[in-house]
Amino acid sequence: MSTAEAIPRIGLTARVLSKFGLNGRALVIAVPLLWLTVFFLIPFLVVAKISFSEAMIARPPYAPLWEYGENGEFIWNAQLGNYSYLWEDSLYVNSYLSSIKIAGISTIFALLVGYPMAYYIARAEEPKRTLLLLLVILPFWTSFLLRVYAWIGFLKSNGVINNILMSLGIINEPIVMLQTDFAVYLGIVYTYLPFMILPLYANLVKLDSSLLEASGDLGAKPATTFFLITLPLSMPGVIAGCMLVFIPAIGEFVIPSLLGGPDTLMIGKVLWNEFFSNRDWPVASAVAIAMLALLVIPIMVLRRAQGAENAHV
Amino acid sequence: MAKQAVAADTRPWADPTAIPFIRIKNITKKFGDFTAVNNVSLDIYRSELFCLLGGSGCGKSTLLRMLAGFETPTSGTIEIDGQDMSNVAPYDRPTNMMFQSYALFPHMSVEKNVAYGLLRDGVAKEECAARVAEMLKLVKLGDFAKRKPHQLSGGQRQRVALARSLIKKPKLLLLDEPLGALDKKLREETQFELVKIQESLGVTFIVVTHDQEEAMTLSTRIGVMNAGEIVQVDEPRNVYEEPNSRFVADFVGSVNLFEGEVDAGAADKLRITAPNSGGDIIVDPVAGLKAKQKVWVAIRPEKIRLTRENPKGLANERQGVVEEVAYMGDISVYKVHLDNGAVIKVTEPNITYVDNPIKWDEHVWLSWSSSDGVVLTQ
Amino acid sequence: MSRRGWFLPIAAILGFAFLYLPMISLVVFSFNENKLVTVWSGFSTKWYGELFRDPQILGAAWISLQIAFVSATLATVLGTLCGFVLERFGRFRTKSLLTGLSTAPLVMPEVITGLSLLLLFVAMEAIFGWPDGRGMLTIIIAHITFTMAFVTVVVQSRLSDMDESLEEAALDLGARPVRVFFDITLPVIAPALVSGWLLAFTLSLDDLVIASFVTGPGASTLPMVIFSKVRLGVSPDINALASLIIGVVSIGIAIAAWNLRKQVMK
Numbered sequence: 035m036s037t038a039e040a041i042p043r044i045g046l047t048a049r050v051l052s053k054f055g056l057n058g059r060a061l062v063i064a065v066p067l068l069w070l071t072v073f074f075l076i077p078f079l080v081v082a083k084i085s086f087s088e089a090m091i092a093r094p095p096y097a098p099l100w101e102y103g104e105n106g107e108f109i110w111n112a113q114l115g116n117y118s119y120l121w122e123d124s125l126y127v128n129s130y131l132s133s134i135k136i137a138g139i140s141t142i143f144a145l146l147v148g149y150p151m152a153y154y155i156a157r158a159e160e161p162k163r164t165l166l167l168l169l170v171i172l173p174f175w176t177s178f179l180l181r182v183y184a185w186i187g188f189l190k191s192n193g194v195i196n197n198i199l200m201s202l203g204i205i206n207e208p209i210v211m212l213q214t215d216f217a218v219y220l221g222i223v224y225t226y227l228p229f230m231i232l233p234l235y236a237n238l239v240k241l242d243s244s245l246l247e248a249s250g251d252l253g254a255k256p257a258t259t260f261f262l263i264t265l266p267l268s269m270p271g272v273i274a275g276c277m278l279v280f281i282p283a284i285g286e287f288v289i290p291s292l293l294g295g296p297d298t299l300m301i302g303k304v305l306w307n308e309f310f311s312n313r314d315w316p317v318a319s320a321v322a323i324a325m326l327a328l329l330v331i332p333i334m335v336l337r338r339a340q341g342a343e344n345a346h347v
Numbered sequence: 348m349a350k351q352a353v354a355a356d357t358r359p360w361a362d363p364t365a366i367p368f369i370r371i372k373n374i375t376k377k378f379g380d381f382t383a384v385n386n387v388s389l390d391i392y393r394s395e396l397f398c399l400l401g402g403s404g405c406g407k408s409t410l411l412r413m414l415a416g417f418e419t420p421t422s423g424t425i426e427i428d429g430q431d432m433s434n435v436a437p438y439d440r441p442t443n444m445m446f447q448s449y450a451l452f453p454h455m456s457v458e459k460n461v462a463y464g465l466l467r468d469g470v471a472k473e474e475c476a477a478r479v480a481e482m483l484k485l486v487k488l489g490d491f492a493k494r495k496p497h498q499l500s501g502g503q504r505q506r507v508a509l510a511r512s513l514i515k516k517p518k519l520l521l522l523d524e525p526l527g528a529l530d531k532k533l534r535e536e537t538q539f540e541l542v543k544i545q546e547s548l549g550v551t552f553i554v555v556t557h558d559q560e561e562a563m564t565l566s567t568r569i570g571v572m573n574a575g576e577i578v579q580v581d582e583p584r585n586v587y588e589e590p591n592s593r594f595v596a597d598f599v600g601s602v603n604l605f606e607g608e609v610d611a612g613a614a615d616k617l618r619i620t621a622p623n624s625g626g627d628i629i630v631d632p633v634a635g636l637k638a639k640q641k642v643w644v645a646i647r648p649e650k651i652r653l654t655r656e657n658p659k660g661l662a663n664e665r666q667g668v669v670e671e672v673a674y675m676g677d678i679s680v681y682k683v684h685l686d687n688g689a690v691i692k693v694t695e696p697n698i699t700y701v702d703n704p705i706k707w708d709e710h711v712w713l714s715w716s717s718s719d720g721v722v723l724t725q
Numbered sequence: 726m727s728r729r730g731w732f733l734p735i736a737a738i739l740g741f742a743f744l745y746l747p748m749i750s751l752v753v754f755s756f757n758e759n760k761l762v763t764v765w766s767g768f769s770t771k772w773y774g775e776l777f778r779d780p781q782i783l784g785a786a787w788i789s790l791q792i793a794f795v796s797a798t799l800a801t802v803l804g805t806l807c808g809f810v811l812e813r814f815g816r817f818r819t820k821s822l823l824t825g826l827s828t829a830p831l832v833m834p835e836v837i838t839g840l841s842l843l844l845l846f847v848a849m850e851a852i853f854g855w856p857d858g859r860g861m862l863t864i865i866i867a868h869i870t871f872t873m874a875f876v877t878v879v880v881q882s883r884l885s886d887m888d889e890s891l892e893e894a895a896l897d898l899g900a901r902p903v904r905v906f907f908d909i910t911l912p913v914i915a916p917a918l919v920s921g922w923l924l925a926f927t928l929s930l931d932d933l934v935i936a937s938f939v940t941g942p943g944a945s946t947l948p949m950v951i952f953s954k955v956r957l958g959v960s961p962d963i964n965a966l967a968s969l970i971i972g973v974v975s976i977g978i979a980i981a982a983w984n985l986r987k988q989v990m991k
Contacts, residue, residue, distance in 0.1 A: 059814065066807035066873070067819055070826040073870040077841030080848050094847050147743065150736035157733075161986070166737075168982050173744055175923075175974045177931050179948050180967040183955045184747035187754065190959070194750055197764065227744060278832070285834020287934050292955065302836045309840060309938075319844070322837045333832060417893055437896045450894035454912045463908075467899035511898070 078326070085319035086112040096315050116320035125304070126321065130328065132299040136215065136290075137283035140222035144230045144279050145272065147223060152234035152271075153264075156241070167235070174228040182221055182292050189217050189293070213295035221289040226282070230275040237271025238264075270339050277336035281329055301325055353546050355567045358582075359392040368393040368551055369414075369519060374423035376409050383409040385575035386423075391568075396545050396552045398562040401572035402598070407555045410572075411521050414553065415444045428518055438467070441518040445525055449508040451496040457483070457507050458492040464515045482510045485544065502533050509541075513550065522554040526561060538564045559599045563587065571595050587647075592725045596645040603646045603691050611638040616662070616717055619644055625685040629662040630720045643723045648694040650719040653681060653705065654712045661714040665691065669709045681705065683713060748971055755964035772965040779962065781950055789930055789947040792861060796868035797926035801918060803869065804876025804925070809910070811877070812884040813892075830874035839938030842867045846939060859941035867939045868929040875928065876921035883917035884910075 087096040120126040155166045173181060188194045189211040196208040211217055241264065249259040265272075287302035294300065301321065309318040359365035367390035376384040384406040391397050399407040412418045414425060416437035425432040427441060443464070452460050458479055465475045483489050486506040496504055505525065512520055525541070526534045542565055545552050556562055562569050563583045570580045571594075579591045590596035593604055607621030607628065617636070619628045621644060628644050636642065652658060670690065671682035674697070681693045691713060697704070705711065758767035776782060807827050811820070830838065846856055846863050856863055891913065895905045911918070933948035940946070954960050 059817075062806060063810050063814065063817060063819065063823070066803050066810065066827065066877075067823050069803055069873075070807075070823070070870070073842065073845070073866060074826055074830065074838075077838075077845040080844045081837075081841045084844055094851070147740055150733055151740040154733045154737035164982070164985065166741075168978055169741060170744070172974060172978050173748065175927050175978070176748070176971050177948070177951075177967065179931065179933055179951055179955075180751070180963070180970065181747065183951070183959075183963060183967070184751045186955065187750060187959050187964075188747055192761070192764070224743070224747070227740075281832040282834055285836050287836055288952070302834060305836045305840065306934075315844070318840060322840050325834065325837060329832075329834075333829075336832065415893075415897060417896075437893070438899045438901055442897070444894070444897045446890045446894055448888060448890055450888065450890040452891060452895070452909060452913075463895070463900075464898035467904075511894075515898070 129299040129304045133301040141280045148230035156238035217293035221293045226279040229278040233274040234271045273339035354395040370426040395567045398566035400562040405572040406575040443512040443517040444521040445512045447523040609640045625687045645721045648692045651693045662717040665713040752968040755968040772961040776962045776965045785947040785950040793929040800873040800925040801922045804873040807877045808880030830871040835934035839935040843938040860944040863939045872925035879921040
């Protein structure tokens with residue numbers, strides 16, 4: 035395709051709309067932009083501001099960032115106490131590290147389970163393929179909360195799995211599965227599996243099967259073809275799927291609350307407790323800001339992977 | 348409909364007093380660093396069927412889109428019927444466009460598609476219905492009015508697109524590769540239909556195409572484009588018989604091109620020393636050439652005569668061996684390897700040798716007259 | 726790659742079993758006679774009856790449905806505008822900002838979104854006096870904000886697949902840009918709007934974390950009620966609720982699948 039044909043017809047509507055005068059076009063842009071700025075961007079600034087404040091018994095429970103003293107002088111109340119508190123108290127550092135670890139391990143498991151499923155669906159023929167896709171999407175549309183709840187029934191000491199294993203005589207005493215890190219891995223993989231499968235599927239379905247046939251024709255065994263051809267080409271999908279699991283999983287609250295134990299440290303739970311139990315809004319804010327900083331890199335990786343995926347097309 | 352005199356008959360471009368209907372003046376279009384259209388100027392007359400011919404990336408589609416109003420020129424102006432089109436939006440222009448992909452609205456029936464433009468002009472419903480019915484009859488789709496685009500074949504969709512774009516009787520109709528998606532047979536039939544419709548309605552057409560056969564069949568005049576510039580504008584016969592450059596000679600039809608030098612020769616004939624052609628080439632005299640000037644000679648394959656014996660009598664003669672024969676039904680294409688190593692392409696109608704076809708490795712004579720070669724200086 | 730043999734089909738079957746067994750057990754045990762959700766003692770529909778007699782759950786369900794309906798509709802409007810702007814408006818000064826803001830909610834952990842919105846509402850109340858306390862309105866605002874990102878992605882993707890020459894043809898035939906949007910663009914992308922709405926609806930209905938942060942007295946959503954119940958242990962009326970939801974969704978998906986087949990066959 036020549037460069038001229040590859041030139042996107044960018045901004046046709048733009049050029050036409052600009053004949054409306056700046057007003058029409060700017061107005062249309064302003065509506066979503068304003069909403070998102072007010073209700074998404076500014077809240078982060080508020081969080082940042084409060085993270086520099088001191089907790090107080092007051093409504094709201096934090097000191098103002100600046101105020102005027104008795105003689106009218108300007109007092110600046112910002113302080114890094116909350117952040118140093120985060121750093122010093124090992125709970126927070128451990129929670130961050132634990133969250134990364136748990137999210138990371140879950141992501142890997144999700145990849146191991148999801149990749150073969152995505153591959154199978156991508157290679158299937160219609161109408162089986164659409165049916166399988168719908169089967170993958172269906173759990174996504176049912177309540178996330180209730181699906182996590184389902185695992186409670188499975189993993190309890192007198193739950194389904196233990197009952198079956200005991201009645202089959204495989205074990206004598208129930209295995210402790212609930213309230214463990216293991217249950218959290220299971221929960222995350224279970225609920226985020228569609229997020230892993232769908233981007234992988236989108237990538238694999240575009241894979242030209244003649245590439246695989248050529249590889250086989252040139253003498254490669256199926257496993258070799260997979261590792262040398264399929265896997266590298268599916269990388270953008272792999273990265274997208276992993277990031278779509280890893281990033282939200284770090285901040286998960288529901289799964290560690292319901293399935294994890296008291297020593298399952300995840301930063302989402304910590305933030306919740308800081309806010310609802312301790313009522314320490316400034317520290318909760320500092321936790322949030324630190325979490326955001328942590329996530330910047332994975333989010334950028336995801337953006338780049340999505341860009342690579344679009345370039346592939 | 349009484350047939351009006353169209354440009355094909357009156358040839359207004361040859362008339363110095365005729366006023367052009369479309370004036371494209373020094374149009375340039377840049378996309379960032381890339382220049383898609385470079386200082387193009389063109390005059391097109393009313394009721395012409397003008398073809399912009401060129402390969403991928405030559406800028407012809409960009410030029411068409413600027414005429415329609417979908418791109419704004421970086422510099423230059425476009426006038427249609429005396430009216431400057433700068434700052435005029437596509438919906439206010441007296442132009443209509445037939446898109447390469449047809450762009451039929453998938454959620455509307457054929458009727459509604461064709462009626463869309465009229466309704467935007469505020470035409471009353473009864474008149475609209477009548478005009479739509481008339482137009483559908485013209486493109487032979489009267490029975491398909493209620494169907495949706497996905498229920499039509501490719502050829503039928505093309506006719507809907509044509510009907511939709513003609514119904515507003517635009518001053519200028521722009522067609523972007525209108526026949527590209529059709530198979531060969533359908534394309535030939537549609538080409539003639541297109542010309543018939545154009546002549547009966549008298550609308551000015553500008554067609555963009557990369558198919559030079561199509562351009563030759565359809566147009567009153569062809570504008571050959573290359574790398575954003577117009578290289579030659581002329582009637583099809585002249586573009587074919589008298590190309591002004593190697594590019595045009597090679598793009599339109601096939602050609603043998605030989606590089607050579609002007610030899611100061613005799614008064615009534617010009618001699619070009621062209622070792623690649625296996626000897627000197629004799630052509631009719633051309634004004635303005637200097638001795639030792641580097642030129643090219645273009646000779647069309649059908650103008651070279653292929654014989655088994657020495658023909659004697661034509662100004663140019665060569666001998667060689669047939670290297671390749673491609674049988675095409677009506678003609679055969681021969682590649683003849685000359686004694687000095689050059690290869691010349693010759694076509695002959697098969698009727699000439701029907702009883703005793705020329706075969707590979709036969710020794711043959713090639714000959715052409717002095718008026719058969721065209722001298723090119725660029 | 727049919728010569729893959731046994732590995733892929735087995736892996737796929739195991740994967741789907743993993744996905745569905747917990748849900749199937751939920752449904753099965755919702756018909757269980759006894760309270761223990763894990764030992765079968767007999768068939769009974771009594772838990773469904775209990776479910777429909779529980780005012781807390783019914784009240785919360787009603788509140789959640791209202792919130793979901795309103796926020797999905799408004800999120801679809803805003804998300805469609807946003808997707809259209811990003812895809813069709815070419816370059817403009819605030820484009821990178823809008824792109825970032827419209828897609829960040831997709832991956833933002835809910836605790837952060839929830840906390841930040843609550844702090845915003847508190848600050849706004851202190852400065853402007855609005856919102857006057859928190860409740861359904863603040864939940865709706867919060868849900869619109871995070872679900873519109875999903876609608877934007879769906880709409881943008883559909884628009885980029887759409888043949889832009891359809892819109893150009895309409896302009897060429899004399900329609901002004903606003904007319905083109907309503908006559909041509911919207912009808913062609915309509916299925917994407919529907920799936921965007923459904924997506925926003927489901928996400929809103931299902932949200933626990935954000936609602937917990939921004940809610941106020943008297944506005945308990947269904948997920949909040951479910952969460953407080955299951956924290957204390959399993960509860961068969963929750964199984965009944967889950968089965969109902971699974972049933973509704975399955976029927977919905979079956980209808981969608983049937984529609985899809987009809988369209989393909991046309």
